[in-house]
Amino acid sequence: MSGRPSAWRLLTQNGVVAFGLALLGVMVLIVLLAPVLPLLDPNVTDVAHRLKPPLYPGHWLGTDQVGRDILSRLIWGTRLSLVVGLTAALVAAAIGSAIGLSSAFYGGLADTLLMRGIDMLMAFPYLLLALAIVAALGPGLFNAMMAIIVVNIPFFARGVRGGTLSVVNADFMAAARLSGLSDWQIIATELFPNVLPGIVIGVSTTVGWMILETAGLSFLGLGAQPPQADLGGMLGEGRNLIQVAPHVATIPGIVILLLAVGINLVGDGLRDVLDPKLKSGGLARTHARTAAASSEARRAGLQPAGDAARQPLAVRGLHTQFTVGRNVYKAVGGVSFTVKPGEAVGLVGESGSGKTVTALSIAGLVATPPGKITRGEILHHGEDLVDVPMQRLQAVRGGTIAYVFQDPLTTLNPLIPVGEQVAETIRRHQNLPRAEAWRKAVALLESVRLPDAANRARSYPHEFSGGQRQRIGIAMALANNPEVIVADEPTTALDVTTQAQVLALLNDLRRERNAALVFISHDVGVIAELCDTVHVMYGGKVVESGPVAAVLQTPAHPYTQRLLACVPVLGNPERKIEPIPGLPPATNALPEGCAFAPRCHLAEARCSAAEIELAPVSADHFARCVRVAA
Amino acid sequence: MSGMVLTTRDVVREFGGGRKWFGTPRPHVRAVDGVSLDVARGRTLGIVGESGCGKSTMARMMVGLLLPTSGTIEIDGASVADLARTDRRTLHRKVQMVFQDPLGSLNPRKTVQQILEAPLKALHGMGRAARRDRVAELMSLVSLRAEFAERYPHEFSGGQSQRIGIARALAANPEVIVLDEPVSALDVSVQAQVLMLLADLQARLGLTYVFISHDLAVVETISDEVAVMYFGKVVERGPRARIFADPQHEYTKLLLASIPGARRAGPPG
Numbered sequence A: 001m002s003g004r005p006s007a008w009r010l011l012t013q014n015g016v017v018a019f020g021l022a023l024l025g026v027m028v029l030i031v032l033l034a035p036v037l038p039l040l041d042p043n044v045t046d047v048a049h050r051l052k053p054p055l056y057p058g059h060w061l062g063t064d065q066v067g068r069d070i071l072s073r074l075i076w077g078t079r080l081s082l083v084v085g086l087t088a089a090l091v092a093a094a095i096g097s098a099i100g101l102s103s104a105f106y107g108g109l110a111d112t113l114l115m116r117g118i119d120m121l122m123a124f125p126y127l128l129l130a131l132a133i134v135a136a137l138g139p140g141l142f143n144a145m146m147a148i149i150v151v152n153i154p155f156f157a158r159g160v161r162g163g164t165l166s167v168v169n170a171d172f173m174a175a176a177r178l179s180g181l182s183d184w185q186i187i188a189t190e191l192f193p194n195v196l197p198g199i200v201i202g203v204s205t206t207v208g209w210m211i212l213e214t215a216g217l218s219f220l221g222l223g224a225q226p227p228q229a230d231l232g233g234m235l236g237e238g239r240n241l242i243q244v245a246p247h248v249a250t251i252p253g254i255v256i257l258l259l260a261v262g263i264n265l266v267g268d269g270l271r272d273v274l275d276p277k278l279k280s281g282g283l284a285r286t287h288a289r290t291a292a293a294s295s296e297a298r299r300a301g302l303q304p305a306g307d308a309a310r311q312p313l314a315v316r317g318l319h320t321q322f323t324v325g326r327n328v329y330k331a332v333g334g335v336s337f338t339v340k341p342g343e344a345v346g347l348v349g350e351s352g353s354g355k356t357v358t359a360l361s362i363a364g365l366v367a368t369p370p371g372k373i374t375r376g377e378i379l380h381h382g383e384d385l386v387d388v389p390m391q392r393l394q395a396v397r398g399g400t401i402a403y404v405f406q407d408p409l410t411t412l413n414p415l416i417p418v419g420e421q422v423a424e425t426i427r428r429h430q431n432l433p434r435a436e437a438w439r440k441a442v443a444l445l446e447s448v449r450l451p452d453a454a455n456r457a458r459s460y461p462h463e464f465s466g467g468q469r470q471r472i473g474i475a476m477a478l479a480n481n482p483e484v485i486v487a488d489e490p491t492t493a494l495d496v497t498t499q500a501q502v503l504a505l506l507n508d509l510r511r512e513r514n515a516a517l518v519f520i521s522h523d524v525g526v527i528a529e530l531c532d533t534v535h536v537m538y539g540g541k542v543v544e545s546g547p548v549a550a551v552l553q554t555p556a557h558p559y560t561q562r563l564l565a566c567v568p569v570l571g572n573p574e575r576k577i578e579p580i581p582g583l584p585p586a587t588n589a590l591p592e593g594c595a596f597a598p599r600c601h602l603a604e605a606r607c608s609a610a611e612i613e614l615a616p617v618s619a620d621h622f623a624r625c626v627r628v629a630a
Numbered sequence B: 001m002s003g004m005v006l007t008t009r010d011v012v013r014e015f016g017g018g019r020k021w022f023g024t025p026r027p028h029v030r031a032v033d034g035v036s037l038d039v040a041r042g043r044t045l046g047i048v049g050e051s052g053c054g055k056s057t058m059a060r061m062m063v064g065l066l067l068p069t070s071g072t073i074e075i076d077g078a079s080v081a082d083l084a085r086t087d088r089r090t091l092h093r094k095v096q097m098v099f100q101d102p103l104g105s106l107n108p109r110k111t112v113q114q115i116l117e118a119p120l121k122a123l124h125g126m127g128r129a130a131r132r133d134r135v136a137e138l139m140s141l142v143s144l145r146a147e148f149a150e151r152y153p154h155e156f157s158g159g160q161s162q163r164i165g166i167a168r169a170l171a172a173n174p175e176v177i178v179l180d181e182p183v184s185a186l187d188v189s190v191q192a193q194v195l196m197l198l199a200d201l202q203a204r205l206g207l208t209y210v211f212i213s214h215d216l217a218v219v220e221t222i223s224d225e226v227a228v229m230y231f232g233k234v235v236e237r238g239p240r241a242r243i244f245a246d247p248q249h250e251y252t253k254l255l256l257a258s259i260p261g262a263r264r265a266g267p268p269g
Helices: A007-013 A015-032 A070-106 A108-123 A126-137 A141-168 A171-178 A183-219 A231-239 A247-274 A295-299 A306-310 A355-362 A390-396 A418-429 A434-447 A466-478 A496-513 A524-530 A548-553 A558-566 B055-062 B080-086 B088-094 B112-124 B128-141 B146-150 B158-171 B188-205 B216-222 B240-245 B250-257
Strands: A313-324 A327-339 A344-348 A371-380 A401-404 A484-488 A516-521 A533-538 A541-547 A615-618 A621-623 B004-016 B028-040 B044-048 B070-075 B095-098 B176-180 B208-213 B225-230 B233-239
Touching (some): A007 A015, A007 A247, A070 A231, A070 A247, A108 A141, A141 A183, A171 A183, A183 A231, A183 A247, A231 A247, A306 A313, A327 A371, A344 A355, A344 A524, A355 A371, A355 A484, A401 A466, A418 A434, A418 A466, A434 A466, A466 A484, A484 A496, A496 A516, A516 A524, A541 A558, A558 B188, B004 B055, B004 B208, B028 B225, B055 B095, B055 B176, B055 B208, B112 B128, B188 B208, B208 B216, B225 B240, B233 B240
Parallel strands (some): A344 A516, A344 A533, A401 A484, B044 B208, B044 B225, B095 B176
Antiparallel strands (some): A533 A541, A615 A621, B004 B070
16 A cells, blocks of 8 residues: 555665674574574583583583583573563563553553652662662572563653653544543553554663673672573683683673674664654755756756846746655646745645745755755846855845744744844844844844833743744844745744734735745635735646736636635635535646646546646736636 | 533633642643533534633533533533543443544554444444444445545545544434534645535534634534633624624624635625
8 A cells, every 4th residue: 555665674674684683583593493403411511521612522612611511501591591681671561561551541640659669760770779689589590580670660661651641642542532442442452552662662672781681690690590501690600711711701702792783783673663753764964955956957948037037036947856765746846936026926725735845945945855956947136046056045045035934933943042043143144243133133023013022032932922933933034134035824823813913014024125925825815815916836836826816806727716615705604615526636646737637627638638838817817727728 | 491402501621720749839720711601402503712712621521531620511411520420431422522633533553444443332332243334334424435444544634534533423423523623734625525524414414513613714604603712711602693793792803803804705805
């Protein structure tokens, strides 16, 4: 169904993980076969043949200080260490997860009691606690395992509690309650499957650590007791002979190393598969600007710019696409529009229509990888921003072309006072002393009508309401007297009454400062309130453009017509809203010809035959529809 | 009134409060502050208000996910709070909820079949064969293809996920469905599909809706009665036509005036 490769393939594709898997597989196979392999008895002493070196006849890895066969002891010892490590990890995970799950699910008093108990466990130094437990219970492998289980419970309890808390308030938990499921059913079928990957990751990354700890306790003589062989015990016994017969300690040491390496590599691989967010690939650095095809390739077939070269912004034949695996998402497929000084241009469309990618392409802000501008140019007074030098692009960004984003809480730095952030934007572009920049920043915050700006400039982003934060975002955009402000859904996250204020402010400011506005929204109402011209986008293309009044009152493209028919209009509840059947197209599988044809009630054969050009409806009103072109 | 299926009287809900270990009082917020509402059988009550006005808290109390600090909520004459404490199954056969985030309200590790079967089994004790038939029926009620039942939530678009959320609520065969911002996360064209579906289901199944939204035009389209909430209180309520044509409270007037011009009826421009 999905293009995502299977978990097993993801695991084995990674060379390092495959190596770990092979290493571990061989070791596990050998220790599983221990009973049937032709091995000498690991505990039979033969003092006559003590401390023989490796490759001694009959003893491939030599013998130890009492003449026992090292190979045999090694295999049986590894078997024991693996069993103990795995059991300890599983038991600690089971107990710890149960504590974490119930603590997070029931909350309140149960949470307090359980977690304070865990805190008490954690208050003791780790190894000291293990030593104390073994001291109390007496030495022995089982007791050592108990000690390791106890000291590892907090790790799982806290991890699972955190994982559970992020799920426990999810709406699907409430939905399960409404479905009549009991607490136990909810824990077992809703909660547990969603925290299980975290537990598996925890186990796989700690098994190695637990084996090392058991080995450590055995090394100190508190774990496996002679003559029983485990890796730590063998290491401990060989320690005194390191000068005389180094192989006695070195061989178990190497096996411990290989075991830990194998387990950790597989653990990391499992984590990558189960938790794709942590995967190193996801953290790949994005470039400082969007990648682009060569300028010849981009400009092939473009008409001369003419008048557009004199405008503050002209997007011409823009194609931006994303390559993810084998899928190519043609997010923007040939968008052209011009922005005149002081003009307000609206881009309207539904999610996936390409409006945001168009906006981000203007200043090369589309993430690369995976984004790339493959065709078209972006002219800023005739200068193609797609291939200007980086320094020049940085001067334009936040300088003559500024952005306002949807959610100011995520675009403002939470650790820096807002005045400082506005001042930084000013100083980045203008050579001003600190105090002067601060004064300008306060003046800007006043101009966006932030109450008590001089004092509030020292506050942090979280101390403001959503509407106030968006005013600060606008102040930052205005910092360097931009010619063009690109505003991407700036009021979508705001309440209606706040939205009305912010829209009024944007409108006043752009008129005062004669700045052009590229305003992106899914809300035709907002566009109509603010813009002079509008471009309606669908499937990465502009399907209709023209003066706002013309496009919204006499829409020529069926998509625009039906989009408007979908929107409930206040004060006219009797008007029947008519949904558009079907779904917007996926941009990696756009239909031939008109992207709207599969949902269009007027579609005919020629709609899907070939590319359709924008055709004039009137002098300044265009639509991309065969019915208009005819 | 016998025609009322859901009534609330002086409902208050506070968060926080109480005392710390050493007796210092904790701060508390009154999210819902004395709300009294009536919902007539087979009709739609729209509740509008901005973020933080208490409308979602109200929704959760109506379905028994939260208990009121004081005041009563009754469904068919029985106290929702009492049922939530003693007999959740009876309560959830009467009232169900549809959530705002279409994907977040579906367990990512269950198939649609499993999600829809849960209420059939737990609330109605249906057998395997009966559940299979009913799931197919529910899928067709919300206009989804029956074979989609084998898929996992992440394979669906927002609009399709919300249909599944509605089907899950319908599976309980409730009298009342509380819809908390059910179309706010959807694109306009898909939003219209879901609104039409809701209207159609109400007409066919005689459902009663409590429709909560910040979007006045949407509420106006779907509601019979409207209540406007502001800071935990209902500042104005009445028949839809009266509220929108002749708002009395200053806040209602401000809300209406904030809607961008093109989405208001009247001479264009």
